[in-house]
Amino acid sequence: MLKMSEYSFIAAILSVALAIVFYAVAVVSVRVQRGRAAVAAGGAATFDGGTSVAVTSGSSTFGTYGTLVAWLSFAFLLASLTFRTIATGHGPFANMYEFSISFATGIIGVYLFFERRYHQRILGLIVLPIALLMLLYATTIPATADPLVPALQNNLLLTVHVAVAIVAYGTFSVSFAAAVLYLLQSYGVPRLPRAELLDEISYRAVVIGFPFMTLVIILGAVWANVAWGSYWSWDPKETASLVTWLIYGAYLHARVVRGWRGNRAAWLLVVGFGATLFTYFGNLFFGGLHSYSGLN
Amino acid sequence: MSQLSVPTSTTAKRRTVDPEPTEGTGGGLTIDVSEVGERLWRIFTSMRTALILMLGLAILGLIGTLLVQVPAGVQSDPQAYTAWLDTVRPKYGGWTTPMEMLQFFSIFSSIWFKGIIVLLTTSILACSVNRFRGLWKTAVRPRTRMTAVFFDRAPHSATIDVAVAADVAVTDVTRTFKSHHYRTVVERDGDEVSVYADRFRWAPFGTLMAHISLVLILVGALVGSTWGFKNTEFAVPVGSTVPVGNGTGLSVMAKSFNDSYYANGAPSDYVADLVLYKDGQQVAAQAVRVNEPLGYGDVTFYQAFFGAATDVSVKDASGATLYSQGVPLLYTADNGTRRVGQFLLPQQGLTVLVVSAASGEIDPAIKPGMVQLEVYKTGAGGGQPIDTQIVSQGKPIQMAGLTFTFDRERQFTGLMVAKDPGVIFVFGGALLLVVGLFLVFFFPSRRIWTRIVPGPSGSEVRVGATTRHDATFGPDFQKIVGEMELSLAGKSGN
Ligand code: HEM
Numbered sequence: 001m002l003k004m005s006e007y008s009f010i011a012a013i014l015s016v017a018l019a020i021v022f023y024a025v026a027v028v029s030v031r032v033q034r035g036r037a038a039v040a041a042g043g044a045a046t047f048d049g050g051t052s053v054a055v056t057s058g059s060s061t062f063g064t065y066g067t068l069v070a071w072l073s074f075a076f077l078l079a080s081l082t083f084r085t086i087a088t089g090h091g092p093f094a095n096m097y098e099f100s101i102s103f104a105t106g107i108i109g110v111y112l113f114f115e116r117r118y119h120q121r122i123l124g125l126i127v128l129p130i131a132l133l134m135l136l137y138a139t140t141i142p143a144t145a146d147p148l149v150p151a152l153q154n155n156l157l158l159t160v161h162v163a164v165a166i167v168a169y170g171t172f173s174v175s176f177a178a179a180v181l182y183l184l185q186s187y188g189v190p191r192l193p194r195a196e197l198l199d200e201i202s203y204r205a206v207v208i209g210f211p212f213m214t215l216v217i218i219l220g221a222v223w224a225n226v227a228w229g230s231y232w233s234w235d236p237k238e239t240a241s242l243v244t245w246l247i248y249g250a251y252l253h254a255r256v257v258r259g260w261r262g263n264r265a266a267w268l269l270v271v272g273f274g275a276t277l278f279t280y281f282g283n284l285f286f287g288g289l290h291s292y293s294g295l296n
Numbered sequence: 297m298s299q300l301s302v303p304t305s306t307t308a309k310r311r312t313v314d315p316e317p318t319e320g321t322g323g324g325l326t327i328d329v330s331e332v333g334e335r336l337w338r339i340f341t342s343m344r345t346a347l348i349l350m351l352g353l354a355i356l357g358l359i360g361t362l363l364v365q366v367p368a369g370v371q372s373d374p375q376a377y378t379a380w381l382d383t384v385r386p387k388y389g390g391w392t393t394p395m396e397m398l399q400f401f402s403i404f405s406s407i408w409f410k411g412i413i414v415l416l417t418t419s420i421l422a423c424s425v426n427r428f429r430g431l432w433k434t435a436v437r438p439r440t441r442m443t444a445v446f447f448d449r450a451p452h453s454a455t456i457d458v459a460v461a462a463d464v465a466v467t468d469v470t471r472t473f474k475s476h477h478y479r480t481v482v483e484r485d486g487d488e489v490s491v492y493a494d495r496f497r498w499a500p501f502g503t504l505m506a507h508i509s510l511v512l513i514l515v516g517a518l519v520g521s522t523w524g525f526k527n528t529e530f531a532v533p534v535g536s537t538v539p540v541g542n543g544t545g546l547s548v549m550a551k552s553f554n555d556s557y558y559a560n561g562a563p564s565d566y567v568a569d570l571v572l573y574k575d576g577q578q579v580a581a582q583a584v585r586v587n588e589p590l591g592y593g594d595v596t597f598y599q600a601f602f603g604a605a606t607d608v609s610v611k612d613a614s615g616a617t618l619y620s621q622g623v624p625l626l627y628t629a630d631n632g633t634r635r636v637g638q639f640l641l642p643q644q645g646l647t648v649l650v651v652s653a654a655s656g657e658i659d660p661a662i663k664p665g666m667v668q669l670e671v672y673k674t675g676a677g678g679g680q681p682i683d684t685q686i687v688s689q690g691k692p693i694q695m696a697g698l699t700f701t702f703d704r705e706r707q708f709t710g711l712m713v714a715k716d717p718g719v720i721f722v723f724g725g726a727l728l729l730v731v732g733l734f735l736v737f738f739f740p741s742r743r744i745w746t747r748i749v750p751g752p753s754g755s756e757v758r759v760g761a762t763t764r765h766d767a768t769f770g771p772d773f774q775k776i777v778g779e780m781e782l783s784l785a786g787k788s789g790n
Contacts, residue, residue: 218726242357247354250346250350
């Protein structure tokens with residue numbers, strides 16, 4: 001089973017890389033064609049997105065291939081996690097290797113959900129490389145299936161905790177990608193999706209991510225209360241996740257304050273994603289109760 | 297947008313503020329209380345304030361993760377605190393003192409942290425009060441009729457011309473809304489009919505729930521720290537009974553303790569077999585593991601740590617036993633090469649330290665099967681011991697006129713004992729928070745106004761809606777209008 005899990009993992013890495021190539025070709029050719037069309041029409045150089053614009057078949061074929069391969073990589077990741085769960089008898093939360101694969105799964109899954117809805121493959125060009133980096137990072141970690149130390153022997157609670165966390169992290173990655181495009185757009189990069197559309201994608205992603213992140217923190221608190229007798233102890237990882245949560249909470253309010261709309265809100269999302277990564281990689285450089293990284 | 301007479305809370309309860317400064321009497325020494333109140337109210341209910349407070353809290357949290365925080369319990373002991381500060385001084389150099397003065401090493405009990413929490417709580421409460429009336433009105437007594445201007449300017453709007461009278465059209469309109477699970481309110485005024493339709497009208501209360509639940513969580517934390525207690529160093533040597541104190545009347549006896557390991561050396565399980573007594577009566581018994589604490593009333597015992605203990609007995613000259621208990625060796629000394637425990641002989645005014653070599657350490661003085669006993673005058677503040685002896689197991693020895701015996705080595709189980717009456721508020725609040733958030737975000741409340749007036753060919757149906765950033769609404773609106781058109785067209789064809 002562990003072998004199967006590893007094969008699926010490697011297949012996932014290859015397919016994510018291939019998907020990125022397809023996406024790059026598709027996005028570049030679409031933008032070039034639209035650029036020509038826009039110049040020819042003398043009109044605006046920003047576009048609504050995939051479905052409404054007639055694009056010649058060559059580039060859209062690449063896009064379709066890319067999407068297919070991305071789905072394939074998602075399936076491989078799910079398979080890898082499933083095999084590993086069967087082999088180890090617990091959810092993928094025991095070490096950084098398992099959690100990195102989960103994180104990448106969350107990123108790709110949430111991205112694909114958003115792609116179905118908004119048809120913006122250019123987002124995938126930012127999101128998929130993040131997932132790829134996560135997976136490459138996982139290859140540097142020993143994949144040993146260690147048995148669980150006592151505190152982690154709370155299978156159901158922790159499995160749900162991690163499952164919810166990867167959805168939250170996935171949505172934050174998507175909102176980050178949309179925010180980056182938004183900022184690029186505002187600093188004058190041409191032929192990107194409309195600013196309002198990007199803003200909306202970011203917002204929808206956070207709207208899903210924020211309740212999930214709330215749930216992550218609460219489930220963590222429940223677990224801590226059961227295992228250590230204290231629902232909150234300002235452990236660095238706990239604190240970092242609270243900081244992340246507060247930044248996204250601030251973002252939700254920021255969109256309502258006039259002066260904070262637009263670029264400043266987008267920057268908050270960039271900072272928020274930084275905090276997400278900090279929370280995630282945190283156990284590498286601070287100790288605390290969550291030091292289960294398996295790297296010592 | 298502001299011209300639209302949409303009954304949102306902001307327009308419903310916007311406070312008008314007199315732009316003219318109030319004339320002060322007596323040289324401006326008196327302050328107009330209502331004006332100050334008004335201003336404070338505006339500050340506390342402003343979204344900008346919420347934003348600043350939340351980001352401020354995030355910054356404090358960041359400081360708390362990046363800087364080493366002083367361990368609980370150390371800060372209240374000035375001597376230990378100074379010693380602790382010296383251990384971090386090499387790391388932060390000259391910044392140590394200013395950072396200490398700014399309370400950066402205890403950020404979560406600092407004045408900054410408490411201040412922001414108080415301001416945030418106030419602000420959340422103010423916002424909730426501010427919003428309640430608007431929310432209530434929107435849900436219970438919404439504005440059901442809109443003027444023509446509304447439909448001209450609404451971000452989502454449509455006009456359908458039909459060949460039938462308003463009364464006939466209205467049944468199709470309401471049926472369409474109903475088939476999309478909207479609630480409708482029909483109002484007639486002469487030959488004009490208004491149909492108001494809404495869906496999930498209670499969902500906006502989710503925001504209110506979410507905000508109030510945050511306050512509830514903070515209240516829970518406050519209740520816990522005021523009326524609860526937490527003992528993180530409660531050690532019970534196997535075979536000994538140790539009182540819990542804190543007015544609980546409880547004591548704990550450890551029947552056994554077992555730590556087991558996987559082949560690779562990682563721990564697999566810690567189990568302590570505990571018996572709990574209240575005023576001498578046994579009230580509970582349980583095998584306590586890391587994820588299986590023992591609860592009795594509102595006091596909970598968690599398996600937290602373990603270590604070595606020594607059984608020591610002390611007799612006076614007449615042979616009466618003064619002390620016979622396990623002494624947990626809770627502390628380390630000499631860079632972790634030795635483990636130290638202590639106990640008191642209150643009647644004699646003596647404090648006794650028990651020192652042994654840490655496991656795996658080879659100590660030239662204290663060999664395996666031996667401990668070092670040090671007898672001090674209680675309260676002498678770490679001065680010279682009255683007597684120090686190294687004793688072998690089972691060999692009585694005379695010290696300070698008493699007979700000491702090191703009987704045997706044992707293990708102790710380290711428990712965390714906690715009583716937290718606030719926990720129910722915290723998790724109640726947490727539940728409310730999640731429910732509130734899912735309500736707000738996954739059940740977007742929707743409101744659509746329709747106005748049917750006599751038109752050139754029969755009637756004119758105007759449909760309009762405003763939404764804040766709710767992306768899924770646009771397509772839904774189109775769909776509803778499309779269906780309405782279809783069913784009304786069928787009518788006019790007759
Ligand atoms: C940690 C503190 C806070 C959290 C987690 C929080 C959370 C939220 C959430 C999730 C929303 C819904 C956002 C949306 O619909 O897009 C919201 C809306 C709102 N919040 Fe907060 N909030 C906090 C503090 C505050 C404070 C201090 C204020 C008052 C100054 C405030 C006032 C509001 C208002 C007026 C809304 C808009 C309600 C609506 O549009 O229906 N919030 N908040």
